[in-house]
Amino acid sequence: xxFDSIFETxxxxxxxxxxxxxxxxxxxxxxxxxxxxxxxxxxxGVTSQSFTITLAILPAVVTVIIxxxxxxxxxxxSLAGAxxxxxxxxxxxxxxxxxxxxxxMAVGLAAGMGFVLYAVVVxxxxxxxxxxxxxxxxxxxxxAEKILKITIPENLDYKNAFDGVMKKYTTxxxxxxxKTTDLGSLYELAYTVTIKNVDSEKExxxxxxxxxxxxxxxxxxxxxxNGLTDNxx
Numbered sequence: 252x253x254f255d256s257i258f259e260t261x262x263x264x265x266x267x268x269x270x271x272x273x274x275x276x277x278x279x280x281x282x283x284x285x286x287x288x289x290x291x292x293x294x295x296g297v298t299s300q301s302f303t304i305t306l307a308i309l310p311a312v313v314t315v316i317i318x319x320x321x322x323x324x325x326x327x328x329s330l331a332g333a334x335x336x337x338x339x340x341x342x343x344x345x346x347x348x349x350x351x352x353x354x355x356m357a358v359g360l361a362a363g364m365g366f367v368l369y370a371v372v373v374x375x376x377x378x379x380x381x382x383x384x385x386x387x388x389x390x391x392x393x394x395a396e397k398i399l400k401i402t403i404p405e406n407l408d409y410k411n412a413f414d415g416v417m418k419k420y421t422t423x424x425x426x427x428x429x430k431t432t433d434l435g436s437l438y439e440l441a442y443t444v445t446i447k448n449v450d451s452e453k454e455x456x457x458x459x460x461x462x463x464x465x466x467x468x469x470x471x472x473x474x475x476x477n478g479l480t481d482n483x484x
């Protein structure tokens with residue numbers, strides 16, 4: 252019995268061993284390339300080993316699945332039933348991580364369908380574009396939108412208490428939410444602000460503290476891509 256006959260049986264004579272090795276090998280190499288570009292274009296402390304390894308092997312996993320399914324409808328339903336019993340649990344990722352996952356899956360899909368050259372061109376092209384955009388710091392604005400939380404006493408009129416400070420240090424500000432804290436003795440205001448100059452953040456917070464009686468103030472980056480806004484607000 253020839254060794255490649257095993258694969259011919261599995262794939263219903265739709266792929267040979269050399270083709271399988273080419274598709275699988277290309278998926279592994281491209282997955283490692285995508286993973287490497289992700290590491291180099293991400294900030295320190297943001298990446299995780301598990302996600303990096305996932306990006307490296309995901310194209311190969313998708314390739315194997317596509318090779319197993321082929322054009323067999325019954326096999327496709329069988330695999331769908333098998334995967335339906337698996338529960339995936341993970342923390343919500345940001346937009347960049349989700350894009351990389353889709354990117355890896357697309358490369359694996361192309362390799363599994365036999366379009367290896369197409370997979371190589373797409374992977375190299377998108378990795379190159381990502382590296383160039385990161386090198387030029389594209390989309391990183393100096394005056395980024397941030398979330399500001401201010402705690403005030405219940406007797407303070409929050410409607411006009413901070414207007415002067417906001418006009419002085421921000422180009423735009425919106426009051427998004429008001430809630431009571433500490434059994435109703437305090438109010439917490441949540442603003443979306445765009446600061447004119449990031450170097451003046453300390454002065455901005457100091458003036459707010461003078462208005463709110465030196466109670467708690469929080470200023471964080473409004474990164475809507477990773478769900479931070481929902482957690483803050």
